[in-house]
């Protein structure tokens with residue numbers, strides 16, 4: 229096992245106050261039911277951004293909490309990495325808006341686009357920056373306003389997602405605690421199974437695009453499901469092998485929260501019993517890359533992660549991308 233180079237020293241989260249339950253879809257004329265959604269996904273409700281809540285505002289709020297817990301001041305931050313699929317503007321990066329909000333004027337700030345795996349990708353990038361000596365204190369944030377890119381008339385996707393943000397402070401590791409292993413992989417040949425067809429540089433937003441709603445998320449749900457189960461299993465194996473651990477050594481598994489059936493399949497493959505798996509997809513739905521840092525923050529708050537705990541985190545998302553990281557706290 230390698231010597232850990234970087235450690236997650238604090239966490240924070242920001243969740244919009246407005247709750248939308250499965251029953252609320254009836255009010256927008258969507259043909260679905262609470263029972264269908266719970267049975268297929270495990271989702272009961274999700275939080276939806278309102279009243280000026282943005283990817284920047286949620287990310288900044290989560291960051292302030294994480295910084296305060298770490299005793300980090302705005303001037304101490306060397307880099308801000310924001311994972312998001314829902315930047316507030318296409319140019320510049322939303323990370324610089326968060327930088328401005330926080331007053332972290334010394335920092336380098338940029339967005340990272342790897343869909344639901346983005347926060348884990350960010351951890352690995354930040355670990356490399358710490359290892360190279362280019363940064364000492366890094367904010368790794370995931371902030372997502374999925375409600376802004378789903379088609380609220382498409383019942384196959386809009387019931388799945390929610391909004392929220394999680395933030396973490398990364399520093400050089402001490403006392404052999406920190407990131408023990410990481411794994412990242414992508415397969416761009418499968419991009420069109422989960423994507424936003426139009427609205428980018430190739431086919432910008434036009435009246436025709438707006439009419440056929442092709443700027444919203446499209447997903448081949450069944451295919452995504454199969455790939456998610458397979459890839460998250462592979463990611464668990466790879467991170468465990470690299471750290472020379474097995475599922476028995478893991479105190480808590482935090483999987484990306486997309487669907488409780490994918491979570492159960494991942495835990496089963498890794499040999500981790502469900503009492504050691506963090507699940508909050510019932511309360512938040514799929515908050516894309518924010519789901520793991522939100523869960524991590526809740527797990528600390530509720531005492532699910534104690535001193536010396538070994539935590540396996542694993543994600544899968546559009547791209548496809550998949551990733552895993554094991555951290556000893």
Ligand code: ACO
Nearest residue numbers: 260264268344383384387449450452453486487544545546
């Ligand atoms: N309410 C009621 N019926 C619905 C709904 C809904 N919200 N959505 C779809 N249906 C219907 C379909 O129209 C279909 O009806 P039909 O048989 O008459 O054609 C039927 O339900 C079955 O549809 P499927 O898509 O085959 O249902 P499935 O069992 O595959 O469940 C689901 C769909 C929940 C989307 C599942 O495929 C899934 O979870 N896939 C993975 C999605 C995911 O996790 N994405 C995120 C990972 S990546 C990331 O996080 C960005």
